[in-house]
Amino acid sequence: MEAIYKHPKSLVPVQTKYCPGCGHGVIHRIISELIDEMGLQGRSIITNPVGCSIWADLYFDFDSVQPPHGRTPAAATGIKRMLPDHLVICYQGDGDLAAIGTAEIIHAANRGEKFTTIFVNNAIYGMTGGQMAPTTLIGQKAATAPDGRDAEGEAGMGFPIKVCELLATLGGTKYLARGSVNNAVNARKTKGYIKKALEAQMRGEGFSLVEVLSACPTNWSMKPMESVEWLEQNMIPFYPLGEIKNTLAEVSK
C-alpha cells in the first residue's frame, strides 16, 4: 500500500487558523508540493501580506518576510534583487494587491521583477470582517456595501477589477494566469499554472502572477459547499480562467 497523496514536507503539519473551506489552505498546499518537487525548500522565501494570510509564515516551513499592507511587491523586489537565485513568492489577497498596493504591483510587474506573485481573489476582505474589495462583484453584498456593490449609482463604488487583464498591458509581464480552487479539476489546473510560473522564475524569467479564485465561506455567509458553487456560478463567468498572457521563452511554454 503506497501513500500517493500525502502531506507535503515544506508545509508545517499543524491545524491552520483559516476558516473551514477557505481556499488559502489548498493554495498553500499546492505551493508546498511544487517546492518539494523542485527541491527548493532551503532556498525559498515567502512574503506574507496583511490579510488572512498574515498567518502564512506559520504554515510554510521556510523563511518569510512580513511587509506593510500593500507593499508586498516592493519588499519582494528588495528580496529577489538581493537573492536572485532564491525562489521568492509574493503572496497577496485582493485588498493587499488591488487596493492599497495597486501602485506596487503595477510597477513591480512593469519592471519585470523575477519573483512570482500568487494573488488570492475571494472578492471580499476576509481578516477585517467582510468589507468590499476591489474585486467584489456588482450586486454582491459586503459590510461596506450592505445593499450590494453599486458601481455607478449614487454610492459610486466603482467596478470590479480584473487584475490579470490589467497587468497584461505592461511590457514587463511575461506569465499571467487565473485559476481557481473551487473544485478538484480547477485546483489541478491551478497547480499547473503555478508550476509554470515558478519554473519560469527559476529560469530567470519574470514577471509572473497566478490569480487564484477562492471561496470565503465566512464572509460570504455561506457553508463551504455552497460557497464553491457560488464561486463557480458568479465569479468564474466574470473572471475567466486560463492563461491570460504567456510570453515566456519558447522552452518555458
Next chain:
Amino acid sequence: MAFKGRVEIDRERCKGCLLCVRACPTKVLAVSDTANSWGYYPAVQVAEDKCIACGNCYVVCPDVAITVYKLEGGSNA
C-alpha cells in the same frame, strides 16, 4: 481500469467543510456524526471498497487532512 484505494482522514485536523464529500466521484466519504475536540464534525470514509484513489478529496481539502493510499494489485473496473 481504475485503481483500488483507501483514505485516512485526520479527525482532529479536519474542520468539517465537507468539500471532500462533494469532490469524491464514488461517494466514499460522508460527514461523521461525532464531533472532534474542536467541535467540528469531520468527514469520514464510509465506503472504502468504492475508493479509486483518484485523489480528488486530497486536492480540495484546505487542511491537508487526508492521505490517499493506492492498494496493491486491485482494480475497481
Next chain:
Amino acid sequence: MPEEKKLMKGNEAIAEAALRAGCRAYFGYPITPQSEIPAYMARHMLDRGRVFIQAESETAAINMVYGAASTGARAMTSSSSPGVSLKQEGISYLCGADLPCVVINVQRSGPGLGGISPGQGDYFQSTRGGGHGDYYHLVLAPKSVQEAADLTYEAFALADKWRMPVMVLADGLIGQMMEGVVLPAELEISRLPVKPWAVGGQAASGRANNHVTSINLVPDELEAKVRERYRRYDEIRDAETRHEEINVEEADLILVGYGTSSRVAQGAMDLARAEGLKLGLFRPITLWPFPEARLAELAAKGKKFLVVEMSMGQMVEDVRLAADGKAEVHFFGRCGGNIPNEDEVLAAAKDVLAGRSTPFGRRPRGKR
C-alpha cells in the same frame, strides 16, 4: 595611501560614502533638494555590482529597503521632508522588525508641499518616532559635506550593530553646497559579518527558519519585545550619544543648534567674541539619543541657552526638558526656507543677555 580632498556636492558625497560603506541596494525617488542622490546612484551603482531602482514612490522605496534589509544586505533610501512623511509606516515596520538600514532626509521647508529651500522642521518626526507605535531610531545630524559623508558611512555600521534604521538628518543647504571632502576607504562587502537573523541561504547553513515580522497578537509577548528593545535604546544612549561643544564652560550664554543652524550660530559666537561677549556653542550630533546629560550639567551651572533652529521650535523642547527648569531656554528661529544669519542670531543673543527676551514657552509663538 590617504585619499585626496575633493570638492563635492553634499548629496553626491553622501551617495559616494554609502557606496564605500558597502551599500548593496539603493531605492529612491526624485524630490528637491536631494535628487542628486538617486542620480548619482543611477550612474555609479550598476558598475560596482550594486542594485539601484528608481521606485514608483517614496513609500515603495522604503519597502524595497525593508525587503533588501531582511536579507541582511546594507540598504539605503533618501528623500526630503514630504517624501520622508511617506516613509513613516515603513520606518515603523523596520523598527518593529529590528531591521538595519540607512535613511537620508535632506530637509526642506514645510508643512505640506512647502518650499524647496532648507528647513529643520522634521526634528519631531525624526526623533519622536514619526510613525506609529513606541520606537526610536538613531538620528545623526551633520553640519558639513565632510561630516555628511562620514556620518552616512558610519550609519551603516551603527544600523547593523543596533539592528535599527539610522537616519542622517541633513538639510537642503548641506545637500546642495560644495565643500572639500576626504572620502572614507571602500569596505569589502564580502568581509561584512553574516547576519544570523536574515532570510536567505537556509540550505547552505542548515539553520531553522527566519521570519522577519513585527506582528504579535499576545499583549504580554509584544510588551516584552518592546521593553527589550527599549533596553537596547538605553545601551545606545550610553554608547552612541554625541555632541560638539565650544567655549561652553566660560560662556554666559550657550547657543544650541544642529546642522546648518550650528554653523550660523558658530559665526555669531565668533562675532560676539570680537565684541567681548562670552557666547558658547553646543552642537548635538546625535539628535536621538539627545545629549541631555551634558546639557543638564551646563544648566545646573547657571548657563542660559539660546536655541537656534530653521523651524518654529522643535529641538528647543528637548533643551528645555534637559534643563529641567534650572536654566532659561530662549529661542530664535526662521522658517519657510529662510536661513538665519549671524547678525540676527547675535542680536537675539544680545536680547537674551540684556534681559529683553522672553524664554521659549512663555513667549507668543507667532512673534519672530
